[in-house]
Amino acid sequence: MDKAAKILKKPFTMTLIAIFFGFLVAGIILAAAGYPTFHSLSVLLQGVFSGPKHISNVIIKSTPLILTGIGVAFAFQTGLFNIGAEGQFIMGCVAATTVGIVCDFPPVIQIPLVLAAGVLAGAVFGGMVGFLKAKFGIHEVLTSIMFNWIALYFSNFISDLKRFHKPDTMGTYAINKSGYTMILGSWKTTKEGKEVLVNNEFLRDTLLKTDVNAGILAAVVLAILVSFLLYKTTKGFELRAVGANRFAAESTGIDVNKNILHAMIISGGICGLAAAFYITGNSPHGIATLAAFENTGFNALGVCLIAASSPIGCIFAGLLFGGLLYGGQSLQYEVGAPSEIINIVIGVVVFFVALTHIIPPLVDRFSKGGKNHAK
Amino acid sequence: MLSSITLFIGITLMYSTPLAFAALGGVVSERSGVTNLGIEGMMTIGAFTGATVGYFTGSAWGGFLAAGAAGGMIALLHAFASITCRADQTISGIAINLIGPGVALFICRILFDGATMTVPVTNKIPKLFGSAGGSGALKNLNVDVTVVVALALAVLLRVFLYKTKWGFHIRAVGEHPAAADTMGIHVYRIRYLCVIVSGILAGFGGASMTLAIIPQFTPTAISGQGFIALAAVIFGKWTPHGAYGACLLFGAAQALTVILGGGSFQVPSEILAMLPYVITIIILILFVGRSAAPKASGQPYEKGAR
Numbered sequence: 040m041d042k043a044a045k046i047l048k049k050p051f052t053m054t055l056i057a058i059f060f061g062f063l064v065a066g067i068i069l070a071a072a073g074y075p076t077f078h079s080l081s082v083l084l085q086g087v088f089s090g091p092k093h094i095s096n097v098i099i100k101s102t103p104l105i106l107t108g109i110g111v112a113f114a115f116q117t118g119l120f121n122i123g124a125e126g127q128f129i130m131g132c133v134a135a136t137t138v139g140i141v142c143d144f145p146p147v148i149q150i151p152l153v154l155a156a157g158v159l160a161g162a163v164f165g166g167m168v169g170f171l172k173a174k175f176g177i178h179e180v181l182t183s184i185m186f187n188w189i190a191l192y193f194s195n196f197i198s199d200l201k202r203f204h205k206p207d208t209m210g211t212y213a214i215n216k217s218g219y220t221m222i223l224g225s226w227k228t229t230k231e232g233k234e235v236l237v238n239n240e241f242l243r244d245t246l247l248k249t250d251v252n253a254g255i256l257a258a259v260v261l262a263i264l265v266s267f268l269l270y271k272t273t274k275g276f277e278l279r280a281v282g283a284n285r286f287a288a289e290s291t292g293i294d295v296n297k298n299i300l301h302a303m304i305i306s307g308g309i310c311g312l313a314a315a316f317y318i319t320g321n322s323p324h325g326i327a328t329l330a331a332f333e334n335t336g337f338n339a340l341g342v343c344l345i346a347a348s349s350p351i352g353c354i355f356a357g358l359l360f361g362g363l364l365y366g367g368q369s370l371q372y373e374v375g376a377p378s379e380i381i382n383i384v385i386g387v388v389v390f391f392v393a394l395t396h397i398i399p400p401l402v403d404r405f406s407k408g409g410k411n412h413a414k
Numbered sequence: 415m416l417s418s419i420t421l422f423i424g425i426t427l428m429y430s431t432p433l434a435f436a437a438l439g440g441v442v443s444e445r446s447g448v449t450n451l452g453i454e455g456m457m458t459i460g461a462f463t464g465a466t467v468g469y470f471t472g473s474a475w476g477g478f479l480a481a482g483a484a485g486g487m488i489a490l491l492h493a494f495a496s497i498t499c500r501a502d503q504t505i506s507g508i509a510i511n512l513i514g515p516g517v518a519l520f521i522c523r524i525l526f527d528g529a530t531m532t533v534p535v536t537n538k539i540p541k542l543f544g545s546a547g548g549s550g551a552l553k554n555l556n557v558d559v560t561v562v563v564a565l566a567l568a569v570l571l572r573v574f575l576y577k578t579k580w581g582f583h584i585r586a587v588g589e590h591p592a593a594a595d596t597m598g599i600h601v602y603r604i605r606y607l608c609v610i611v612s613g614i615l616a617g618f619g620g621a622s623m624t625l626a627i628i629p630q631f632t633p634t635a636i637s638g639q640g641f642i643a644l645a646a647v648i649f650g651k652w653t654p655h656g657a658y659g660a661c662l663l664f665g666a667a668q669a670l671t672v673i674l675g676g677g678s679f680q681v682p683s684e685i686l687a688m689l690p691y692v693i694t695i696i697i698l699i700l701f702v703g704r705s706a707a708p709k710a711s712g713q714p715y716e717k718g719a720r
Contacts, residue, residue, distance in 0.1 A: 072524055120504060122641075177698050181648045184641045185691040196684035331637040341512055344505050377523035382516030390491070390509035393501035 044402045050347055053395035057345070058359070061388035065380055074376045086369030087362045095251050099321065101361025102254040103128070103335050106313030108342030108353035109258070109265055110161075110306045115348040116269055117302035118282030123168050123183030125336025126190035127161040127307040129329075131314025133194050134160030136326045139214025139318065140203060149217040150319065157315025158308045164190065165307015166300065173296035179303070187336075191329055198328045210327035220253040220319040252320025254313075258354060261309065265350040278302055310336065341389050360385060420554040422669050427561045430665030432457070432623040434564040436643035437650070437657040438571055439615030444652050445575065446608035447588040447710040451507025452492050454640025455514025456616035457623075460485040462518035464621025465631035466525065468535040478539065478560075478621045485617020486610045488514060493609035497602055500714030511640070519633060534629040539622070558626035560618075567615075568658035575654060584608060588708035591715040601715050619643065649698065652708055667693045 046052055062080065070076045087097055107124050114121035121127075138156035142149060164186055171177045197203055203211040269275040280288040281298045289295050313335075318324060342360050346352030367381035436453050443450040450456075463484035468477025488510060495506040519530055526532055543556045575581035584604055586594040591601045623639070624631045642664060649663075650656025667690030675686050 068520070072520075171695070171699070175699055178648045181645045181698070182695060184638075184645045185695050187641075188638065188691045189688050192684045192688040195687075196682055199682070199684065331634040337511070340508050344508060375528075377520045377528075379516045379519040379523065382512050383520060386509050386512030386514075386516055389505060389512060390495065393495050393505035393509060394499050396501065397499050 053398055054345060054347070054352075054392065056398070057388050057391035057395055060391045061384045064387045065384040068383060069376060069380060072376070074374055079370060079374045079376055079380075082373050083363070083366040083370050086366035093365070097358065097362045097365045098255050099251060099361075100365050101357045102252065102258055102320070103313045103317045104339055104342050104360050105258040105354050105357030106254065106261065106316065107310050107335055107339035108346065108357050109262055109350045110309030110313065111336075111339050111343040112346065112348040112350055112353055113265060113269070113309060114165075114302050114306035115343060116282050117278045117298060118285065119169075119172075119179055119299065119302055119306070121165070121168075121183065121303070121306050121310075122180055122340065123165065123186050123307070123336070124310045124339050125332055125334070126183065126187035127164045127310035128314045128317075128336045128339075129187075129190040129194050130160040130164045131157035131311030132318050132326050133190075133197050134311070135218075135315040135318040136211055136214060136324075137197060137203065139218040139324070140212055143215040143217060146217045146219075149215065150220060153214065153218040153319055154312060154315045157311040157318070159311065161311020161314065162304045162308035165310065166304040168307075169300040169303025172303070173299045187332070191332065194326055195328050198326050203325075205325070210323065211325035213322075213324035214318060218319050219324065220316060221250045222253055250320065250322065252316065254316030254320050257312070257316060258357075261312070262350040262354055265309075269350070274301075310339075313339075338385075341385055344389050344392055347392070417554060418673065420552065422666075422673055424554040424557055425669035425672055426662060426665040427557050428627060428665070429668040430661040431558070431561045431564045432619040432627070432639055433643045433646060433661040433664060434568065434658050435560075435619030435622060436616045436640055437646040437661050438564075438567055438654055439612035439619070440643055440647040441571070441575075441650070441652060441654050441657050442584070442608045442615070443612035444647060444711050445588045445708055446584045446605045447591060447708060447713065447715065448493070448496050448605055448609050448612075449503040449507065449707075449712040450489075450492065450609065450612050450616075451504055451644065452489075452510025452514070452640075453612075453616050453643050454636065454638070455510040455512070456485045456488055456613045457620035457640045457643070458514045458518050458636045459488050460617025460620030461624040461636045462522060462532070462620070462631045463617065465532045465535060465624040465629075465635075466522070468537070468621075468625050469533050469630075472535075472537055474535065474537045474539045474625050477535070477625050478618065481617040481621030481625075482614040483617070485620065486614040488517075489610050489613020489616070492613070493606050496714060497605045497609070500716060503712050503714075515633075515636075518631070522631065531632040532624075532630045535625060538629055539626040558622070560622040560626050563618075564622070565658075568654050571654040585708070587715075588710055591710050595715075595717065601717075605715075616640065616643075645694075648707075649694070651706075652711075663694070663697070664690055667691075 066076045066080060069079050087093060107128055111121050111124050135153050135157040139153045142152060144152065168179050168182045168186060171182045172179045198211050205212045269279060277288070277293050278298050278301070280293055281295050285295050338360060342353055342356045345359065346356035363381045363384055367378040370376050370380065371378040436457050440450050440453055460481035464477040464481030467480035468474050471477065492506050492510050495501040496503040522530060522532060539558050539560055541556045542559060542562065575585065583594065583599050586597070587599060587601050587604045595601050620636055624635050628635060646657045646660035646664065649660035650658070671686045671689050674681065675683055
């Protein structure tokens with residue numbers, strides 16, 4: 040009994056319980072709407088797991104969510120709610136696109152340059168929120184919301200500029216090919232590359248049919264780096280101390296305002312990096328005119344929450360989110376059920392994540408069987 | 415000249431009204447100590463329900479009330495999580511923002527043959543001076559009745575929160591729930607009511623978009639207004655008059671954008687569109703500065719905890 044209780048109390052178990060409830064509620068809703076529940080759910084899973092091609096598509100869809108999720112999680116650890124991830128992501132896209140179009144160096148220089156542009160733009164945008172909070176005490180949620188809109192319109196402004204706008208389209212030109220970050224992107228198009236790929240079923244499905252990009256590798260490396268920074272360094276301790284209790288942190292001599300600023304700069308920078316990988320790794324390699332928010336940043340909030348703000352956890356939560364988004368398409372295509380059921384699943388999962396902390400006391404009550412009540 | 419002034423006022427009021435409903439709801443919830451980050455989701459549900467019921471019944475006010483009920487229902491989820499289960503209110507609010515649009519579009523596709531927008535309603539919310547409207551400069555002021563409702567609500571809420579016993583109870587619960595509890599105030603009951611009212615008002619806000627300003631629900635009918643309402647709550651320092659004022663400011667900045675855009679100024683429309691948000695940040699830096707939320711806002715209350 041104790042062992043079971045211990046397992047139940049693990050954060051990972053609780054997340055699984057939340058995910059289970061997410062699917063349960065989705066199943067009930069699908070049944071209520073008259074769709075075959077089990078068939079729908081199996082189509083959803085098949086859409087994700089049937090074959091390497093689908094798996095690599097899921098990874099492609101998940102990568103920006105994972106990276107942005109890590110960015111949001113970083114701010115969360117410092118007690119800051121980075122609802123501005125959306126705007127930082129948009130600005131990262133804008134910077135990566137403009138630099139990628141204007142500059143044309145060999146890939147060794149071009150790729151780092153484009154990525155750096157994205158990071159810088161995100162960091163500046165995040166940093167401004169941190170600065171306004173640290174210097175003037177303006178609520179970060181308030182400024183973030185304003186900056187999101189500014190980013191949206193700025194992106195549209197750039198997308199409409201003659202220098203960048205591709206005639207007869209809704210967006211900009213693609214960045215120069217030297218900035219692409221697809222894995223083996225240029226080798227794939229050579230004759231010998233094609234030959235190797237066509238003869239190997241797995242490689243053909245993953246590399247030739249889809250464009251896996253280096254973003255996922257960066258996401259894994261970054262998750263490890265960020266975990267190290269947060270949990271193994273003095274700076275990380277300071278950041279988390281500010282998040283846990285800013286007054287206690289202040290009284291031990293930690294500069295709270297400086298740490299708020301740093302946290303927002305780094306968080307924004309990571310969101311910008313996510314954007315740069317998105318632009319360099321995914322067709323059409325440019326920005327499009329936005330009619331509304333595309334929600335990468337807002338979805339990343341969900342990723343971060345499902346992962347309980349753990350950078351490593353963001354990898355799995357991001358894959359779950361991306362997988363559902365991808366599987367939802369085949370659900371709509373094959374069963375005809377609205378793909379919006381996916382947003383409901385994710386929303387319910389996040390909702391139950393919010394509730395999971397009531398599980399440990401419940402487990403305690405059941406495992407003690409009431410005999411310790413007299414204590 | 416007079417007509418462009420009335421045009422400015424008319425557009426200001428039009429833009430600010432959906433925000434004002436939602437922001438006033440946010441104030442009620444936050445003053446009772448529950449952060450409501452889910453306004454966006456609640457507004458979307460309201461916008462969809464309002465337009466749908468308005469279309470099927472042919473009654474705009476019926477749709478409007480149904481929108482409030484729908485908003486209140488989804489707010490009940492948030493209330494259950496954050497009050498009874500003492501869950502993290504930020505997380506629960508984000509969940510509402512994911513669930514709200516999801517549910518709205520899911521049902522919309524089922525009811526309207528796979529379309530993500532509803533069929534336009536035939537009867538919109540009436541205009542202040544009737545459908546004939548005035549003439550000349552006055553015509554620009556022929557705003558929707560919801561504009562007046564929102565304004566009246568702001569005044570009423572201000573009186574309610576600061577001049578009545580019930581308002582005092584709400585504020586007490588938001589500042590120091592334990593003290594309020596010892597006074598015999600039902601902390602949970604008040605918080606539940608306030609969160610539900612917040613949802614109802616957010617629903618009204620959504621419906622005042624899809625029943626008055628545009629005649630139907632679309633996926634982008636509510637795109638960010640809930641967050642701006644949330645910003646208005648903070649901007650207005652958690653007071654009804656402040657939040658309403660902040661909404662008017664957003665509306666005025668939007669109106670400025672529209673009027674400048676129509677003029678002979680050679681400014682790209684995107685730069686103009688940024689204006690409201692830039693103005694807001696400048697005003698925040700210059701005049702508003704530090705803001706403090708109600709003390710217990712965002713913190714679950716556990717009876718008997720120290």
